[in-house]
Amino acid sequence: MILNIPTILTLFRIASIPVIMVIFYLPIEEPRLWCALIFIVASITDWFDGFLARKLNLQTAFGEFLDPVADKLMVVVVLVLIVQADPAIYIAIPVAIIIGREISVASLREWMAEVGQRSVVKVSWIGKYKTGFQMVSIVCLLFNADLYGIPVRMLGVVLIYISVVLTLWSMWQYIQLALPQFRK
Known part of the structure; x- marks a missing residue:
């Protein structure tokens, strides 16, 4: 190391x-x-x-x-x-989707590496945007209060849903890239 x-x-x-x-x-x-x-x-x-x-x-x-x-x-x-x-369902659902996607894509990348196709599932620009929205939403939800009249928590909720859309979109892209290997 x-x-x-x-x-x-x-x-x-x-x-x-x-x-x-x-x-x-x-x-x-x-x-x-x-x-x-x-x-x-x-x-x-x-x-x-x-x-x-x-x-x-x-x-x-x-x-x-x-x-x-x-x-x-x-x-x-x-x-x-x-x-x-904050165990509200409108927070729990996007969090479950994000965590599920992270596990799924990590497993997909590992499997693609095992079949010698790791480079096929490199991080895309959608994945980078997803990460950006996700990080900002997490900061807002962690802070969980208004700041100078700005509803930071509500902003976090909106951003986490945008990140979920990008999360599912990027996962779909990875699956499409891996489909040829699935069919073998």
């Missing part, structure tokens, strides 16, 4: 997960604000580690494995926290 700056940033994202979990439940003032801020910093490292890895030619097999794992762990754990704190 090679520890370079991009890999350290990815490990930071993983380390931020238990920190967010603990702060979420701490009896402190504004715990959800602190969680949202930590999530924002961790999300920025997701973009930054990939940029640095490509720009400085620091890509490693370990980093390529760890980066999507860190992203999925962070998103899934925080989504579970959000649903646990």
Whole structure:
């Protein structure tokens, strides 16, 4: 395992997960604000580690494995926290769809790698937009309050539904790309 700056940033994202979990439940003032801020910093490292890895030619097999794992762990754990704190069906359904898609696409990518077709299911631009909408919606739902008259929570609900549409669209694209292998 090679520890370079991009890999350290990815490990930071993983380390931020238990920190967010603990702060979420701490009896402190504004715990959800602190969680949202930590999530924002961790999300920025997701973009930054990939940029640095490509720009400085620091890509490693370990980093390529760890980066999507860190992203999925962070998103899934925080989504579970959000649903646990607000178990409304209109939040639980999109969260279940997002988590189901993450598991399905990760499994599809693993299977495609096993049959030597990993490059067929590379991340698409829709997947990148999905991630962007998802991260912003999670920040809004984590924060869960109005900010200077802006209904941040409602914005989070709208954005999570947009991310669900993009989630299903990108999953459909991956399935279409894998169909030739399914037919063999």
